[in-house]
Amino acid sequence: MTDIMEKEKINEILEKTEEEQFEIAKRTVLEGGTILKVKDNRTFKILFSERQKKFVTWFIANILERPISDIKDVITIKNNELTPLNSFDKGKTVDFLVELKDEFIIIEMNNNNSGINYTRNLYYVFHTLINKVMIGEDYKEISAYLINLNWFDDNYLIKNKLKPITTIKYPYPILGMEYEKSIVTVKNVNLSFYDKKVYNGIKMKGFLWKLMTIDNLEEIKDIKKNLPELANYCDELIYISQDKEHIMFVWDERMEKKFEKIPLEEAKKFGREEGREEGREEGRQEGREEAQKEIISNMLKKNLSIEQMAEYLDMNIQEVKEIIDEIKNND
Secondary structure: OOHHHHHHHHHHHHOOOHHHHHHHHHHHHHOOOOOOOOOOHHHHHHHOOHHHHHHHHHHHHHHHOOOHHHHOOOOEEOOOEEOOOOOOOOOEEOOEEEEOOOEEEEEEEEOOOOHHHHHHHHHHHHHHHHHHHHOOOOHHHOEEEEEEEEOOOHHHHHHOOOOOEEEEEEOOOOOOOOOOOOOEEEEEEEHHHHHHOOOOOOOOOOHHHHOOOOOOHHHHHHHHHHOHHHHHHHHHHHHHHHOHHHHHHHHHHHHHHHHHOOOHHHHHHOOOOHHHHHHHHHHHHHHHHHHHHHHHHHHHHOOOOHHHHHHHHOOOHHHHHHHHHHHHHHO
16 A cells, blocks of 8 residues: 555544544554554553563563562662753653663663664663763673664564574673673564464463563463463553553554655645645644543543653653643633
8 A cells, every 4th residue: 555545544534433533543553452562652651660660570580581589679660861961962761761780771662673773772771871980880880781672574574584582792891801791781672573473371482572462361361360470560451452542542643653654745646735734733733632631631530640640641740730730720
């Protein structure tokens, strides 16, 4: 299907009723399953969060291949906004950042195979290392891990002969000296491989990564039953997989990306002048703002904190406060 045909299809969907749109969104986002795969940014940030610390501890312990008891008392889930190195350094955020005693782990979700993603993620790691050295930590005592969770299409995987997992280690850059630890360890995990594997219980090979790709409710229930550390994770995943606001938010993001693919020159051939396109963008923006107000209003009724709202909606705290003030002024 060409880009312009894709856009025609999207416009047809946008003309349908709200309920019809939701049914289409649910089928699209769930990809034929009954549970969301951990694929989009918002789902990832809900599940990898402070309130899911027990799951995060289990996940990090498995990545580092250490007992949970060695991790649980030293793990800290950090603010994902990196500290600027100087006054000229613009703010940067990572998908997820965890610190242990002398180690930190950055986890990034990558939904396209652009080489810039890999370079950017490496930059985040070395940015954080430099920051720690600047505040007086001995870099010989620090170890960093970058976990790239990649959702690459099959053609790209085959063309580049990619393996399910590739590990790259960067040694300490001191001539004549050897250390057991690497300064940076990068693990590239191609989740599309695990998406094709059949779930065969929590002891199956590669279960840690298969967990990110499961789209079946019964399988999630089986994990919850047999792995207590993941009970809250499973409950949260089941909830957001049925939550209308979350489904529509994820679907809207996907639709935006499809719209962005259409060149303006091609669109003009089909009578979509710039003014009409700008009008649609304004309409989508207004729709997003109204959706955010509705979601925050519901969260207020459930007595969620501003911090929880900001984390759930991937917004900063000040933006959430402004919307809350607007809601209260309109009541």
